[in-house]
Amino acid sequence: MTKWNDIKIAGQPDLPDRSGSIVDKFTITIKLILCKLSGTLFQRSMKKDIIILYSILFLWNAGIIAAPVAAILTGAQSLVSEILYSFYHPVCHQFASHSFSIAGNKFAVCERCTAIYFSFFFGVAAAGFFPMNRLRQIPPIWILMCASLPMMLDGVLPWVTVYEPEALSRTASGALFGFGLSLLLRQSLIEIISYIGSTSRKRLYGIKSR
Helix, strand or coil: CCCHHHCCCCCCCCCCCCCCCHHHHHHHHHHHHHHHHHHHHHHHHHHHHHHHHHHHHHHHHHHHHHHHHHHHHHCCCCHHHHHHHHHHHHHCCCCHHHCCEECCEECCCCHHHHHHHHHHHHHHHHHCCCCCHHHHCCCHHHHHHHHHHHHHHHHHHHHHCCCCCCHHHHHHHHHHHHHHHHHHHHHHHHHHHHHHHHHHHHHHHHHHHC
């Protein structure tokens, strides 16, 4: 005689055997709890890595504005402003004629670099709130080309033509390039931070266990 539990409807997934022992049910319950816990811990770890990335980018951009603010508050030749300008000097020419300024004190980087860094930060932050599924379907090389082409033309044309870039063109081309980079590098940066964090924790626990 066929039992009701032996009947299986086509396409129906296999269900756990309810006739198993208490030990089996307890084991399944523990496994489900552990899976749920590991998923929660993974999500918390990802959130922590994203917060670290946001913090690094925020501090980098804050330093760009902090340089002229420090020059206003403590003097143009103050130690704080000099340190900030020297810190950003390796990544930018810092020409005063090509830089935003506050009360006559230039930003720590030029207009184009300012636009790149700020748009990169906002692009990374926006990706966490808005779905980017359609953008992920675009080949990365096309995103890179579209993002970098205006900036390349803005930099090359003055050498071969009479064209002279203005503040608007430098800012717009830099902003587009920074936003494009944020789409390409956001996930990679999060993974790098996660790797550094996990490696540091392993080394720390190894030292403690000795």
